[in-house]
Amino acid sequence: MISATHLHAMIVHFPIALLFAGFLSDLLSLTTKKPFFKTAALYLLVLGALGAVVAYLTGNAAGEGMDDGTGLGKAMEIHEDAALLTLVLSLAAAAFRVAIEMTSFKPKWGHAVSVALFALAIASVARTGYYGGELVFKHGAGVQLEISLTPDAGQE
Secondary structure, X not given: OOOHHHHHHHHOHHHHHHHHHHHXXXXXXXXXXXXXXXXXXXXXXXXXXXXXXXXXXXXXXXXXXXXXXXXXXXXXXXHHHHHHHHHHHHHHHHHHHHHHHHOOOOOOOHHHHHHHHHHHHHHHHHHHHHHHHHHHHHOOOOOOOOOOOOOOOOOO
8 A cells, every 4th residue: 555655755756847847948938938938837837836735735644643753853844844835935936927827917027026936936846855855865754674584485
């Protein structure tokens, strides 16, 4: 059966990839002035923000009961705070971008502000990923070690 920890580890890579690809598309839209990249950035941003919601929810489920005296509490709190900031920034960037694209109000500064919000979200994604990596690789959060005390049947 798939645990919340496994589910979070599988899900979390989607918003990371979608948001980074979207940000690169946004940068390309600024440099090439091609509408394809601006449209792609919008869709990738929205999908990445929705993925961030799912990653945050699965992360909360994965963290339930994990600090059972192992000392992970502070490291998990830092990662969770970073994830919440990422969630808020990615949703804000997506909402702002959708509002600009779907309304007739298109200020000249709108795309620049959208890219700046997106950049903040990307920085937050990187920070959250760093702390998530620390949890797993430094503190062993969610890692299950099963050591067999008897040799396998085929080995001598």
